[in-house]
Ligand SMILES: Nc1nc2c(ncn2[C@@H]2O[C@H](COP(=O)(O)OP(=O)(O)OP(=O)(O)O)[C@@H](O)[C@H]2O)c(=O)[nH]1
């Protein structure tokens with residue numbers, strides 16, 4: 001039987017560890033046996049029980065002390081050390097062969113952009129029989145205008161292209177957006193077609209960038225990338241919809257009906273939006 005894992009990635013503070021805990025709790029409620037793997041060698045406090053912890057292999061503090069690296073260099077060194085010790089990782093996850101893994105990654109963006117750590121990790125998981133879904137989290141507050149939206153989308157695209165596994169982009173902290181009355185701004189981005197986003201971008205940038213705006217728009221359109229699933233972790237139904245998308249992408253379970261992420265925005269006035 002195929003094994004299944006979510007690789008939870010995204011920039012610093014985007015809500016990865018909070019998501020891992022919320023998703024773990026939700027999975028436990030629906031009687032799915034899950035284990036959370038911590039791959040952040042600088043993490044200090046955990047909300048979730050840690051089943052596999054990179055800190056048992058190496059910590060950023062050790063690297064900083066012994067090699068006199070700074071925190072970012074220390075993190076990169078520790079992740080490269082993990083890659084050189086993939087046997088350790090394979091042994092550790094081997095204890096949870098039957099179960100679903102949720103893997104909490106560090107937030108340094110260079111891990112996703114220009115060093116091959118995540119790619120090697122994904123390859124190792126695949127070799128061990130795992131179907132992996134990349135769950136890429138972006139803080140919803142960072143896509144509230146078209147420039148940020150485009151840069152967030154390109155960040156997701158770069159991770160997606162490097163990993164070559166099913167990929168789901170998630171907008172986190174929607175509970176905050178709901179409270180601050182900015183939900184309509186986010187909704188308008190999620191509903192917008194790429195040409196409209198480019199038009200909006202044009203109106204916010206100098207003429208000399210318009211050609212570039214269109215080229216970026218085409219890139220995003222070609223990869224069908226402007227697709228985010230909004231997540232309000234205070235709403236069980238929001239977690240349910242996201243989990244169904246992830247399950248569907250990695251063929252977990254048999255009766256999962258796919259839905260268009262753009263239609264799944266959690267709407268306080270219309271709870272029926274979530275009915276599947
Ligand atoms: N209200 C709200 N706060 C959130 C949510 N997700 C995360 N936070 C808060 O955002 C901060 C960062 O969350 P983390 O889960 O630590 O983010 P992270 O991506 O794991 O951060 P790094 O590991 O440092 O990259 C914390 O203060 C969380 O409590 C959310 O869905 N809603």
Ligand SMILES: [Mg+2]
Pocket residue numbers: 016017018040043104105
């Ligand atoms: Mg974290």
